[in-house]
Amino acid sequence: MDVEEIRKDFAYLDANRVGKDIIYLDSAATSQKPNYVIDRVNNYYRYENANPHRGAHYLSWKATEEYENTREVVRDFIGARSNNEIVFTKNSTESLNLLAYSYGLKNLKSGDEILITILEHHANLVPWQMVAKKTGAKLVYAYLNSDYSLDYEDLRAKIGENTKIVSITGASNITGELIDIKKVVGWAHEQNAIAIVDGAQLIPHVKVDVSDIDCDFLVFSGHKMFSPMGIGILYGKYDLLEDLDPFNLGGDMIEYVYEQESTFQKPPIKFEAGTQNVGGVIGLRAAIEYTNKLGMDNIYAYEHDLCHYAYSLIKDIDHIKIFYPQKAKTGSVLSFTFDDIHPHDIASILDSKGIGVRSGHHCAMPLHKYLGISATARASFSIYNTREEVEKFAQELKNVRKVMGL
Ligand SMILES: Cc1ncc(COP(=O)(O)O)c(C=O)c1O
Structure with missing residues (x-):
């Protein structure tokens, strides 16, 4: 898959029209729409x-x-x-x-x-x-x-x-x-x-x-x-x-x-x-x-690779807990918390850097209760995301504790 070609299909990446550069990591909530569909x-x-x-x-x-x-x-x-x-x-x-x-x-x-x-x-x-x-x-x-x-x-x-x-x-x-x-x-x-x-x-x-x-x-x-x-x-x-x-x-x-x-x-x-x-x-x-046209198997391989790459970059950040069953077959969703920062703060700080992740219970309150938490932050990946975006996300996530003065 040629991600740079794919990105031309998605108008939200046009910073001049949108008002800023966006790294959209919330495709599990809703995907962006290609021009072909619109x-x-x-x-x-x-x-x-x-x-x-x-x-x-x-x-x-x-x-x-x-x-x-x-x-x-x-x-x-x-x-x-x-x-x-x-x-x-x-x-x-x-x-x-x-x-x-x-x-x-x-x-x-x-x-x-x-x-x-x-x-x-x-x-x-x-x-x-x-x-x-x-x-x-x-x-x-x-x-x-x-x-x-x-x-x-x-x-x-x-x-x-x-x-x-x-x-x-x-x-x-x-x-x-x-x-x-x-x-x-x-x-x-x-x-x-x-x-x-x-x-x-x-x-x-x-x-x-x-x-x-x-x-x-x-x-x-x-x-x-x-x-x-x-x-x-x-x-x-x-x-x-x-x-x-x-x-x-x-x-x-x-x-x-x-x-x-x-x-x-x-x-x-x-x-x-x-x-x-x-x-x-x-x-x-x-x-x-x-x-x-892109091919379902190509989509899965690309998205899963991005997600796993993100996991490898963030897994050792201090105080992070990632709810990711590494040995199971997984898709393109990564949910995490810091033990001393509310997920809404994580999302707001990332947003200030143009990175959109979701925070909250994601309509799965019983699961969060079972995990002993009230909320998580979630990054989810799609075909229009790149490895560079994942690296920026990981870098800014590392800075979150510093921004909070921790
Ligand atoms: C696993 C799962 N099931 C069901 C839904 C509900 O989808 P919708 O809001 O499109 O009805 C969602 C939405 O996020 C979901 O993640």
């Missing part, structure tokens, strides 16, 4: 704007074609068997809520168990708390080894005959660990539980084939993989999607509407009530095309 969205709204599925005129027909063709692009990208297994949502959070309401509430009862890990983002945790409260099911957690890697033995031991749902992140947004989801899905299926993968931090960085992994559902968000915000995906095996009740009700998702009742379309339209984020769908397609 231009495609722009063109859609300029020349092709219409509401899909709703008109017999040229522009509506064209919008329908773009919208439905994107389903095929997404299908191919994740290895699903049919376009009808690809549902457009707002983001991973909405996809997981859909599953909690439409699958969880319908199928779980008192005594059943939902298994998640302590690594989960709130999006894959709070909806299951709701399901557990309303159905009487129990929310069970798998925990970590002392090196912050997932304890697979603990996880396996907790999948039992009462387990009905195993919902697990494919990649942690804190430790960066890439989970062996195929193995976990296999364990879930041995006990006839369904397996859900939160792919929010996985799909942007690693090639995933849902048919090979055999997960029942997988969710991800476009905005973490170069596409606009407000577009996400729910993948589901078709017969399972067919069994789910619709989550939102209204226009487009119906078959017939009578005064007192209605019948619904088949998946995926059954889950796409109302006017959708068509610009987002078109942006997602452009983002996948951009990604495919």
Whole structure:
């Protein structure tokens, strides 16, 4: 990958327009968007704007074609068997809520168990708390080894005959660990539980084939993989999607509407009530095309190398603690604290040098509590970052304690 060529695609690096030089190390929160994606969205709204599925005129027909063709692009990208297994949502959070309401509430009862890990983002945790409260099911957690890697033995031991749902992140947004989801899905299926993968931090960085992994559902968000915000995906095996009740009700998702009742379309339209984020769908397609051109394996290798380089440069800084399971397979996220500086101070001091990292609990409060801390600082890396940027980040991080007078 030619990073200097890639950087020409990202306008945030134009210091004259932005107002300053930026080292953006917060791609796990949202990625920057390449001009290719922005231009495609722009063109859609300029020349092709219409509401899909709703008109017999040229522009509506064209919008329908773009919208439905994107389903095929997404299908191919994740290895699903049919376009009808690809549902457009707002983001991973909405996809997981859909599953909690439409699958969880319908199928779980008192005594059943939902298994998640302590690594989960709130999006894959709070909806299951709701399901557990309303159905009487129990929310069970798998925990970590002392090196912050997932304890697979603990996880396996907790999948039992009462387990009905195993919902697990494919990649942690804190430790960066890439989970062996195929193995976990296999364990879930041995006990006839369904397996859900939160792919929010996985799909942007690693090639995933849902048919090979055999997960029942997988969710991800476009905005973490170069596409606009407000577009996400729910993948589901078709017969399972067919069994789910619709989550939102209204226009487009119906078959017939009578005064007192209605019948619904088949998946995926059954889950796409109302006017959708068509610009987002078109942006997602452009983002996948951009990604495919670079090659998923190249993206992973480049990002992981940057992350590991950063780890090697900061690991011996005085008083630093890095929550990075070195022996596990990891992605491009590095979370850390100093034992005597609040992560918000770390982020502010780095920001004063033009370096953007995130600080806080990163929507993983139970994980932070489990680790005995309230917050971390997090640097996350993408294809537009360079080794020089990583070196500057490490250098400024070394200076943070000095700036604090420590
Ligand atoms: C692991 C993980 N799951 C889910 C989400 C939620 O994604 P979104 O806010 O796009 O719905 C995030 C967001 O950071 C995440 O890191």
